[in-house]
Amino acid sequence: xxxxxxxxxxxxxxxxxxxxxxxxxxxxxxxxxxxxxxxxxxxxxxxxxxxxxxxxxxxxxxxxxxxxxxxxxxxxxxxxxxxxxxxxxxxxxxxxxxxxxxxxxxxxxxxxxxxxxxxxxxxxxxxxxxxxxxxxxxxxxxxxxxxxxxxxxxxxxxxxxxxxxxxxxxxxxxxxxxxxxxxxxxxxxxxxxxxxxxxxxxxxxxxxxxxxxxxxxxxxxxxxxxxxxxxxxxxxxxxxxxxxxxxxxxxxxxxxxxxxxxxxxxxxxxxxxxxxxxxxxxxxxxxxxxxxxxxxxxxxxxxxxxxxxxxxxxxxxxxxxxxxxxxxxxxxxxxxxxxxxxxxxxxxxxxxxxxxxxxxxxxxxxxxxxxxxxxxxxxxxxxxxxxxxxxxxxxxxxxxxxxxxxxxxxxxxxxxxxxxxxxxxxxxxxxxxxxxxxxxxxxxxxxxxxxxxxxxxxxxxxxxxxxxxxxxxxxxxxxxxxxxxxxxxxxxxxxxxxxxxxxxxxxx
Numbered sequence: 001x002x003x004x005x006x007x008x009x010x011x012x013x014x015x016x017x018x019x020x021x022x023x024x025x026x027x028x029x030x031x032x033x034x035x036x037x038x039x040x041x042x043x044x045x046x047x048x049x050x051x052x053x054x055x056x057x058x059x060x061x062x063x064x065x066x067x068x069x070x071x072x073x074x075x076x077x078x079x080x081x082x083x084x085x086x087x088x089x090x091x092x093x094x095x096x097x098x099x100x101x102x103x104x105x106x107x108x109x110x111x112x113x114x115x116x117x118x119x120x121x122x123x124x125x126x127x128x129x130x131x132x133x134x135x136x137x138x139x140x141x142x143x144x145x146x147x148x149x150x151x152x153x154x155x156x157x158x159x160x161x162x163x164x165x166x167x168x169x170x171x172x173x174x175x176x177x178x179x180x181x182x183x184x185x186x187x188x189x190x191x192x193x194x195x196x197x198x199x200x201x202x203x204x205x206x207x208x209x210x211x212x213x214x215x216x217x218x219x220x221x222x223x224x225x226x227x228x229x230x231x232x233x234x235x236x237x238x239x240x241x242x243x244x245x246x247x248x249x250x251x252x253x254x255x256x257x258x259x260x261x262x263x264x265x266x267x268x269x270x271x272x273x274x275x276x277x278x279x280x281x282x283x284x285x286x287x288x289x290x291x292x293x294x295x296x297x298x299x300x301x302x303x304x305x306x307x308x309x310x311x312x313x314x315x316x317x318x319x320x321x322x323x324x325x326x327x328x329x330x331x332x333x334x335x336x337x338x339x340x341x342x343x344x345x346x347x348x349x350x351x352x353x354x355x356x357x358x359x360x361x362x363x364x365x366x367x368x369x370x371x372x373x374x375x376x377x378x379x380x381x382x383x384x385x386x387x388x389x390x391x392x393x394x395x396x397x398x399x400x401x402x403x404x405x406x407x408x409x410x411x412x413x414x415x416x417x418x419x420x421x422x423x424x425x426x427x428x429x430x431x432x433x434x435x436x437x438x439x440x441x442x443x444x445x446x447x448x449x450x451x452x453x454x455x456x457x458x459x460x461x462x463x464x465x466x467x468x469x470x471x472x473x474x475x476x477x478x479x480x481x482x483x484x485x486x487x488x489x490x491x492x493x494x495x496x497x498x499x500x501x502x503x504x505x506x507x508x
Contacts, residue, residue: 021077026067046246047255054258055171058244062167063160065245072152072159079145079152086145089138092130099123118324125317125338132343135307140297147293154287161283163243165459170240172448172455175260177233179444184229187437188222191215194429197420211426218430262447264395264402266454271388274461278384281462285380288373295369299362305355308347315340380460387460391453398450401443408432408439 046061047053063069103119131138195215201207237251279285320335348355415432418424458464 026070046244047252050255052256052258053251055168055260058171058240059164059167061246062163062244066163066243067245069156069159069163072156076149076152076156079149083142083145083149086138086142089131089141092128094126094128096126097123098125120322122320123317124319125315127313127315129311129313131309131311133307133310135304135309137301137304140301140304143297144294144301147290147297151287151290151294154283154290157283158287161459161462161464164464165455167240167243168455169452170236170243171257172260172451173236174233174240174257175451176444176448177229177236178257179447180229180441181226181233183437183440183444184222184226186440187433188219188226190433191218191222195219214426214430218433260451262398262450264398264450268391271385274384274388274457275381277463278380278461279377282380282460283462285373285376288369288376292366292369292373295362295366299359299366302355302359302362305348305358308345310343310345312343313341383460384457387453387457391450391457394446394450394453398443398446401439401446405436405439405443408436412436 046065050057100122101120103121104116105119106116192215195212195218198207198211198215202209202212234250238249241249241251315338317338318336319338321333323332412432412435415424415429419426419429455464
């Protein structure tokens with residue numbers, strides 16, 4: 001008996017400890033109550049050897065360390081375990097039991113002459129119970145759990161989609177801030193050159209003091225603009241560092257950022273291709289479809305409550321007994337096995353219409369899921385169309401702003417020469433210089449808006465999820481995605497990928 005108990009304990013311990021869920025803990029710093037004295041681990045060394053941080057590397061690091069995305073990953077594993085639990089309901093349940101005890105009795109009546117009796121007993125048994133049929137409830141519960149797992153897979157990919165989009169936005173914000181710093185430096189350099197020349201003219205009495213003060217004010221304005229741009233730059237780097245899961249929250253000084261070039265003549269398919277791609281690949285939409293399946297399976301499962309439950313059982317017991325009565329001559333012992341098996345049927349015939357109302361509840365939930373999917377479908381269409389036209393108009397604006405910058409540069413140079421020659425006043429020079437600075441800042445913003453618009457379009461169409469596959473190991477995913485888009489365009493009647501016209505508009 002002791003050997004049996006020891007073996008059972010060993011088996012239980014092995015199953016428990018070998019099945020523990022193992023995972024990489026969040027960075028140790030997040031568990032601390034202090035920042036400067038926080039415990040440091042590998043997360044603090046993420047950027048140790050990074051000199052040039054590209055947007056692709058930033059996205060890859062974010063996928064490996066962003067806590068929200070890692071949480072979505074573990075939600076997938078939890079849903080998978082729920083599915084395994086549902087499959088386990090198809091197997092029989094096997095129980096082992098052991099009990100030991102003592103009972104005392106004081107009989108009355110004709111047998112009371114022997115007085116009190118004591119009974120010491122043990123019961124050791126093993127049994128199995130197997131549900132053979134329960135109206136397919138187990139089957140549909142397994143289908144629900146499987147769709148739940150698929151839903152969490154879709155949500156993990158959608159978390160990746162939004163994370164990659166957020167990293168791209170933050171990176172582009174850094175690029176915009178860098179460009180604004182460059183513009184402010186350039187403006188400050190121009191104003192300082194003008195100030196030096198004007199001070200020389202003032203010393204010889206050819207210009208009034210007001211013009212010297214004018215350029216000093218302009219220099220300070222440029223310095224103020226640079227400070228504002230540097231502040232925006234720092235804040236943008238903080239946002240990107242947090243998305244990447246970097247505990248310091250601020251990039252080391254040695255980390256530099258790659259320049260992003262905007263191709264205004266990039267090839268773009270028509271909007272219907274993006275719509276088809278979005279409806280087929282958007283992970284959040286795929287998750288809504290799984291939710292509809294869950295509602296459908298739940299409805300079918302509710303029908304199973306009206307069927308009987310058929311189960312089979314088998315039990316084997318070994319019992320011992322030692323009975324002693326008050327009369328020492330009355331002493332009995334016994335031991336022996338007991339084996340039984342059989343089947344049973346349970347059928348609830350009426351329970352106050354609970355089953356009926358549960359069925360109607362499941363049907364209503366399915367209707368909710370259908371309309372929720374329809375709403376999500378319409379939202380995806382709207383999002384894709386909005387992103388598409390946003391990109392087209394951003395490109396159009398950028399081309400206009402390029403021309404404006406060209407004209408503003410030529411105008412400023414001409415007015416500057418005229419001011420040096422004394423044929424034009426300082427007010428006009430201030431105006432054209434301000435127009436040039438505004439044109440440069442506007443074009444920089446337009447370029448970043450174009451980049452963000454493309455990121456928005458790729459995210460809306462679900463193409464950014466293919467970047468996710470590339471970043472997580474599938475190097476051919478992006479190439480395959482482009483091939484798929486080209487194939488769709490050819491199928492739709494286009495002989496080649498349409499190019500973006502100078503004045504683009506959605507193609508019919």
